[in-house]
Amino acid sequence: MSANSRLTIAAHALAWIGLYQRQGNEVATSEQIAGSVNTNPVVIRRLLGDLRRAGLVESRRGAGAGWSLARELDAMTLLDVYEAVEPGPLFAMHRAQPDPECVVGSGIQPALQGIYEGIEETLRRELARVTLEKVLDDVLAVPR
Template identity: 75%
Template sequence: MSANSRLTVAAHALTWIGLYQRRGHEVATSEQIATSVNTNPVVIRRLLAELRKAGLADSRRGAGAGWTLSRELSAITLLDVYEAVESGPIFALHRSTPDAQCVVGHGIGPAMTAVYDGIEATLRKELAGTTLEDVLQDVLRAA
């Protein structure tokens, strides 16, 4: 099973747009962002469309078309980005109901749900405590 990179790519795109705007540019194209991410511009456009629906990015059409941030990097948390691009819980229970007559089959759902709820709460707290400004500052320090 491979790990999901949607949060990382979305944070990359928004952080890139924020830095690009700070450097005096009005809008960023999906082609420019895709070059940084090393992916197809269509992937970026689809992801940015989700971010636009969540109020994190805006798009312009026509002459001067491209993408901008809807708010400052310091006002966008990784939790905002996560909620925009990820649907559902991190972990799921069985696709089919386990045997309720089996002691493990009967109790596995509640046992795992308690663990998963704790993980989800911890993840949300960590993501809420990190802004894209924090990410950009870490990126610039590493460069």
């Protein structure tokens, strides 16, 4: 299994847009953001679409097209971003029902369910504590 980077890329994009707007720019293009992330603009547009549906960014079409923040970075948490780009549970159970006649097969899901719920609750609580403003502040504090 490989790690999912959607939350990281979405946080990167939001911090980049926030800084870009602070520098006096009104909207950012997906191409500009993709350059910072070093990915294809299509990847950025898909993520920004999820962020738009969650009310975190706005898009403008036509002349002067691009993306802007729908609210300030200090009013967005990593939990907001996580919920926008990772709508499902952190951990899933089997795709097919395990063998109910097997002692492990019949008991594995109930055994893991509570553990997974506790991990998810802890993750959500920690993500809710961190604003995108804090993320950008930490980015800007990294020695170059």
